[in-house]
Amino acid sequence: MLAAVIRAPKKLDITEVPTPSAGPGEVLLKVGSNTVCGTDLRILRGEKTAGVRPGVVLGHEIAGTIAEVGAGVNGYHVGDSAVVSPTVTCGNCYYCLRDLEQFCMFPDIFGYNLDGGLAEYCLIPAHVVARHHLVVAKPDVPATALSLSEPLSCVLNGAENYKVKLGDTAVIIGAGPIGILHMIVCRLAGATQIIVSDPSEGRRATAASLGADITVDPLNEDLEAVVRGATDGLGADVAVICIGRSELLPQAIGLTRKGGHVCAFAGFPKGTTASIDPNAIHYNQISIVGSSNAKRRHAEEALRLIEKGLVPADIIVSHTFPLEKAVDAIEFSASGEGIKVAVTP
Ligand SMILES: [Zn+2]
Ligand SMILES: [Zn+2]
Structure with missing residues (x-):
């Protein structure tokens, strides 16, 4: 599959990588839309390196359709629309235990250390599935709208x-x-x-x-x-x-x-x-x-607002780019033209 892999600052390769498949406990998401965020630009420019694993697939505002469900997974079905709540918390650190999970000391984050949404497929690892950081959406909502659930959260x-x-x-x-x-x-x-x-x-x-x-x-x-x-x-x-x-x-x-x-x-x-x-x-x-980041319940609340049509996503997502043009999409998002940019693999 095609994916946008960050190798080093200023080096985002749009390249073929092996298509993942869903092992036990895992879910495979076919990415419908990944909206671009200021953080992606800062990672691309090398202004943000902390927590970013070289070789990771970039992108954390991820929405798509479930393509494969691994053995032992309940509550997810092939064909379901879903969004990712991208900061996967540990549930057990000082902050997680004090209702401040957005400051989790040991998070896994899509597009930082977990492969993100600027790819044709995104594998949702078993611990992420188990912690319900993949949230099922109502059918028939465009993926570009669903991918706004992360910034909205x-x-x-x-x-x-x-x-x-x-x-x-x-x-x-x-x-x-x-x-x-x-x-x-x-x-x-x-x-x-x-x-x-x-x-x-x-x-x-x-x-x-x-x-x-x-x-x-x-x-x-x-x-x-x-x-x-x-x-x-x-x-x-x-x-x-x-x-x-x-x-x-x-x-x-x-x-x-x-x-x-x-x-x-x-x-x-x-x-x-x-x-x-x-x-x-x-x-x-x-x-x-x-204010920094969001709790998982905010992702759920954001998704419900979007599903209800209370967020004018068609106006907010002002530009879409194909995955091949992911670098252009990220650069364009910094130009101040338009509002929100989506990459639609
Ligand atoms: Zn973001
Ligand atoms: Zn924690």
Whole structure:
């Protein structure tokens, strides 16, 4: 089969490898779609090497159809649609035992040390099957939509931390794929006013078409003034940073109301710092929360939202590439054009 194998930084081979088959306890997934993520780009560029095994098949946003079910496997059937919850936790470390499994100290991760979804087939190892990290989907949902369940699961983890609720004003800083998913989740959670800031005109237009109440060009408009104007001067209930620029942290604090939440959802370049007004924390009781990865139950919740048609996947997945063009797909995803890129083997 064809697969995108990462040999070393900047060396992603699109090459023939032996097609795996499902041994006892294992399941073989025929990949229908693998959406491309910023992490894939960082692995390709060599900016992320920790935990990445040279020779691994890249890709962790995986959806497909079950092609083979190994001996002794229950609950999975050939022909079922399924998605992978790609961070497979140990279930027994400090964090797993404290309901913080997203920080599992001994995870196996598809596209890092387990062969991922940028291939025609993806073998789901027995321990992954046993821990239910392959989640069966309802039939007739396009694989490109299903593969969004991984980024959406991370967004659901974030939303749980920033506690968006009915009637809120939410500010989403950055309207790439993650910002758009936050916007949709905030709306589903009952936010009645959503303000989206992004320097790209195309991305603002997409946000507006998907229901943003106000879009802001941060290069030519004063975001804080717009937010205050839309909230009787109070500020937003929640602000979510979806662009990895550290100066956005004090800015987000500045446009959030007393008792509100700021979420540093994006990853920031290693070593960057931000200075904030400590009195915004003290007097205004603003909570700054982070978010990283997702729990398995978020994958399940994300899948249910997608199956219900509550996520406009056909607009979010703006471009598809064949597997032969996986390198182009990853590079294109960094261009800022379009929203989300899928590779469809
Ligand atoms: Zn991802
Ligand atoms: Zn663990």
